Amino acid sequence: MQVRTGTAKSGDLDIYYEDFGDPNHPPVLLIMGLGAQLLLWRKEFCEKLVNQGLRVIRYDNRDVGLSSKLTGRRVDSPMLPGLVRSFLGRPSPAVYTLEDLSDDAAALLDHLEIDRAHIVGGSMGGMIAQIFAARFPQRTRSLGVIFSSNNQAFLPPPGYPQLRALLQRPAGGTEDAIVANLVRVAKTIGSPGYPRDDEKLRADALEGYRRAYYPAGIARHFGAVLGSGSLLRYDRQISAPTVVIHGKADKLMRPSGGRALARAIKNARLVLIDGMGHDLPEELWDQIVGELKTNFAETR
DSSP: OOEEEEEEEETTEEEEEEEESOTTSOEEEEEOOTTOOGGGSOHHHHHHHHTTTOEEEEEOOTTSTTSOOOTTOOOOSOHHHHHHHHHTTOOOOOSSOHHHHHHHHHHHHHHTTOSOEEEEEETHHHHHHHHHHHHOGGGEEEEEEESOOOOOTTOOOOOHHHHHHHHOOOSSSSHHHHHHHHHHHHHHHSOTTSOOOHHHHHHHHHHHHHHHOOTHHHHHHHHHHHHHOOOHHHHTTOOSOEEEEEETTOSSSOHHHHHHHHHHSTTOEEEEETTOOSSOOGGGHHHHHHHHHHHHTTOO
């Protein structure tokens, strides 16, 4: 499988990307979530899309992976008031917002000289994808949103154990302690219907840790989510064919978020999957790729 790598400039930032497949095929831009490296779009998942006759680009958001870090930048606002404002659909102060992250996606497409792409986002990446589709309709062939939300007012909040697992620091700074914490997070937010064995979880966690472990970016990503508030205003502007894919067993980003999102976007199609939590189990790849392919075919 041919893979091209590089960095794109977004203002002063470098955005690292990997580009799979034939450059002449329709492009798909994959946007991952909070604190998550491009690795969470597993290479084999990307290859399944490439085998559908697509060009696939996955990348690291700013503040994660091999992209630029905004070291030393922080918002000192307490978290609890921010969560309350988020529940009310109101924004909070942030180092940068999801709008800025959508600008990074546009800059990457500019770098690759791609005019229009299928936009697919997972979790926070799904929020970035919504904003991108609203702000850049002429560049959006279709929109796919996986286990995400639009953060509109009064949605049920994330499950406390799942949110705590995501934000809690490891008990120690050694490689073993950090990897064990990453495994614990994956088990807490993952799919109960499709559990992964500890050996596989550890291997994936170790790969991410050794590639680019940068926990400071998680706080700024979380701040970006709080900083943008409700995305309902963007959803009402989206005209691209849209599929919303969500796990019925997702307790971090509850299914109510997916339902709200599907209601808010005109003609969006909602797909709820039994046993799926806040990850992409290999057993579901064919189904997810199939749902995305169906949506890609709706491109006008």
